[in-house]
Amino acid sequence: MLPLYRRIGMNPMVMATLAMLSLSIISGMTPWGGPATRAISVLGLDPSDFFVPLLPTMIGGIACVIFLAFLMGRKERNRIGIVKLEPRHITKDSSQSYMAATLDSEQLKRPRLIYLNLFLVISVMVLIVLGTKHPSVLFLIGFVLALTINYPNVKMQKERIAEHSGNAITVVLLVFSAGVFAGILSGTKMVDAIAGSLVSIIPSSMGQLFPGIVALTSIPFTFVLSNDAYYFGMVPIFAEAASAYGIEPVEIARASIMGQPVHLMSPLVASTLLLVSMLKIDLGSFQRFAVKWAVITSLVITLLAIITGAITIL
Template identity: 50%
Template sequence: MLAILGFSMVAVFMYLIMSGKLSALIALMIVPAAFAVFAGFGSSLGDMALAGITELAPTGVMLMFAILYFGIMIDAGLFDPVVGKILKAVKGDPMKIVVGTAVLAMIVSLDGDGTTTYMITISAMLPLYQRLKMNPLILPAVALMAVGVTNLTPWGGPTARAASALSLDMQELFNPLIPVMLAGAVWVILSAYWMGKQERKRLGILSMEELGQPGEEKSYLTFFGTAAVSEEEAKWKRPKLIWVNFTLTIVLMAMLILGVMPLPILFMLAFAIAITVNYPNVMHQKERIAAHAGNVLAVVSLVFAAGIFTGILSGTEMVDAMANSLVAIIPDSMGPHLPVITAITSMPFTFFMSNDAYYFGVLPIIAEAASAYGISPIELGRASLLGQPVHLLSPLVASTYLLVGMAKVDFGQYQRFTILWTVGTSIVMTIAAVLFGVISL
């Protein structure tokens, strides 16, 4: 019964946001609360929701100060030279712009953090998409696809969870996945090429003259037309501090990868240093914080709303019932094929539940069942990671709300546009894993 309620809750939630009948923010709060009351958990509704919010609180804090930090870096002009280089390379060709987006996102996302990847990629590329009037859904779709591949790095999160849950050696788990990730990267580039070709057909290639490319003596930012830098924006630029800001950002990324301290604290301290160095005047600091308050509110409110959803899903034990029911329907005759089955089912599993719930709750059950057929846990661990490109599109992933918010697109429309591309990424990586002998058929 709980499993049916759980699947029904997820189905209703997805229908409401993808049909545009409710915003993601409202649906994340209303739908689970209604199902919890219907299932007879009304008396513990508050405690379950609060537990979920508490669990996601560090993520909310991290995103708040990450947005503020990168907002300050953007205001100060840290990424201006990056966009300038990209502009020279892609010119007015939509195909090159989309492929450039994929390459940039994959390079940046090697640090294993989707949040910073989205912030840098969207900040660098969004003005180009806006100026050429390209489909705004393509930018976040390609960025997410790129992160879905590089998210398999040992420091990305899912791989560490799989290794911990099954007590596996990280090197033995990850190294065979490298050619699989390369195959996924090729798919992302080819997908970006195809999307770009479609946009090129629709829009054509614009010359630099048509785009209003400035002369060498002018700022390249005047290229962006409606997004051009106004006098108000120009006064916040700090070109003399670009190397200071660059060094600060590199140090931040290094400390993030090394795990020197929790991410929320890292971003809080980095933001404090960044705003003090770039805008020592207190009134200026208040103005910059106020300028980014809208982005902060839009993203963080969704994170805490998602806390209610996950808190109720876990507190009612619906997520456990859903996991057990899905594992139970696998017939014994399919036992020898569990690695491929795990790779395929990891897409819906990790879409409908958090990585923690899947890797620490579901994966050990599957691994135990697979042992009866002589299948090693290491093979199941690798297979379980192949659904991660789809997982990132889940409404339970906080960084996806940041991506959607920065790209200024509707969450439901974005999911409809991106879902088949991410499923394609997982399928390509699964086929590559079988061909390279990473998992058995």
């Protein structure tokens, strides 16, 4: 999209902001995304219990980002006006370079199986939402079926597994790390001590507001802290403190991800640094441009989570 933005003359900050907000909704709330994976692992939750009540919030968050894209687009339209794009001449060299770059990806595509693959994906997602089996079992079955159907050749199967194994290993190591860290905090009673101090600070009359407090404080906390520090260090403390008010840990886990739109502006996030470097924009300028949109998105999804019952404050 960047060449199109440049030809039209649009502000690349708009694309950076929308990319960041879109990623924060999808990656932040799905149980296979980084923040949710950490919260689920460190609190020992069932992914379906965490994710299914968040579906309305996720859909509302996507709608919010689309609406913000409309507002930004209309503002850019008023600034730029109507731009007529002239077709560019494609040289033989550029055409050959494009063909060479896309040859490998074309060989992996299976256009004849698009509807079968779509049916497989939808079926797995529906079964996860219905809670028929543990999500990991359903994902494994779906993966085996997809791999066998699309790439019946064993050599290609090995290549596809090798291509994506790095990401899978990272998630596995993350889950094991969460277990070790949570075990240290629990075994040494550090969580109990810190949670007790936190409970003593919060008035008992405000105890039922604790999920909402966690959701709102996640906005600044996740900005200044890495995901590992926040979810492995602070979320277990919040969950332990919330238990004193009869609040389930899963609600604290859901509340803790409401600040992800703001978190992704942080210089601690590698994907954000990659984004601004690819667009050749200054990180500070990007943060100043995006902060109001990120805060609005966080507040909107927090409100939606309260309205839909994903987190309760009464």
